[in-house]
Amino acid sequence: MSLIVKICGLSTPSTLDVALQAGADMVGFVFFPPSPRHLELARAQDLGAQVRGRAAKVALTVDADDETLSGIIEALRPDLLQLHGKETVTRIREVKRRFGLPVMKAIGVETAADLADLPRYVTVADRLLFDARPPKHATRPGGLGVPFDWRLLENLSVDIPFMLSGGLAAGNVDDAVRITRAGGVDVSSGVESAPGVKDAGMIRDFIDAARRAATSLRETTSHVG
Numbered sequence: 001m002s003l004i005v006k007i008c009g010l011s012t013p014s015t016l017d018v019a020l021q022a023g024a025d026m027v028g029f030v031f032f033p034p035s036p037r038h039l040e041l042a043r044a045q046d047l048g049a050q051v052r053g054r055a056a057k058v059a060l061t062v063d064a065d066d067e068t069l070s071g072i073i074e075a076l077r078p079d080l081l082q083l084h085g086k087e088t089v090t091r092i093r094e095v096k097r098r099f100g101l102p103v104m105k106a107i108g109v110e111t112a113a114d115l116a117d118l119p120r121y122v123t124v125a126d127r128l129l130f131d132a133r134p135p136k137h138a139t140r141p142g143g144l145g146v147p148f149d150w151r152l153l154e155n156l157s158v159d160i161p162f163m164l165s166g167g168l169a170a171g172n173v174d175d176a177v178r179i180t181r182a183g184g185v186d187v188s189s190g191v192e193s194a195p196g197v198k199d200a201g202m203i204r205d206f207i208d209a210a211r212r213a214a215t216s217l218r219e220t221t222s223h224v225g
Ligand SMILES: O=C(O)c1ccccc1N[C@@H]1O[C@H](COP(=O)(O)O)[C@@H](O)[C@H]1O
Pocket: 008, 009, 028, 030, 032, 035, 036, 037, 060, 062, 084, 129, 131, 140, 141, 142, 143, 144, 145, 146, 165, 166, 167, 168, 186, 187, 188, 189, 190
């Protein structure tokens, strides 16, 4: 199994460079003003140009309207849109038709009931991202460094690829991958020294730990098989 590793909330050329050098498969950029990782379009344009095909660029938005999405897409030229709000199946279909980009829909999870709508999302999204459901009065719906009970995803079977996020860090990514068998992992807070401040060493450690987790799972699975 090859595990997709996404480093999200990058906002400086130096930490973006670290993520790319360390082999991140996806690099995420946040467009949500209340977030400490929010990017202005001019900066997004520069960071986007810096990627130069070395990883997939992901634009993270929260219930963004068409005009906002259009500006982001023009500046960043993303490969994937991460919709991290309350976007409905109808809205996802509309976004895909209008902008012609694949969509990863984030699903907030706290209990098994939060998985009830999956069959509908699977018909329209290209990929799912399971994140911890944010507390009621949170200022943002993600990027809070909080995990959820990964056992809720044990034995999950969906027809499109899925990734895992929420409170991941170098120290827990092995357990997370082993329990959920997610095809990818996504981290933001777990590679930061303070909200919005990425740490080069933590980025490298996370990517190394994720690669080791994937190798170890592959070995275990091949012994069982
Ligand atoms: O990073 C943010 O500030 C953010 C804002 C709004 C929605 C999502 C956000 N981040 C995403 O949340 C998950 C979990 O992040 P963390 O590792 O627990 O901090 C991840 O997908 C981020 O991309």
